[in-house]
Amino acid sequence: xxxxxxxxxxxxxxxxxxxxxxxxxxxxxxxxxxxxxxxxxxxxxxxxxxxxxxxxxxxxxxx
Numbered sequence: 001x002x003x004x005x006x007x008x009x010x011x012x013x014x015x016x017x018x019x020x021x022x023x024x025x026x027x028x029x030x031x032x033x034x035x036x037x038x039x040x041x042x043x044x045x046x047x048x049x050x051x052x053x054x055x056x057x058x059x060x061x062x063x
Contacts, residue, residue, distance in 0.1 A: 002010075
């Protein structure tokens, strides 16, 4: 029967790899979120530049 120390020593490389891959996945998710946020900010800025001003007919009937 395998002792705990032997099991821990045999499993350590797998656990280390799992943590490295998890950290890399988290960093990738952060980068994707930052890219999406920048895309949304750019699209909003461009839409404000190219759109006519928004007007509610109920509040401003002269528009």
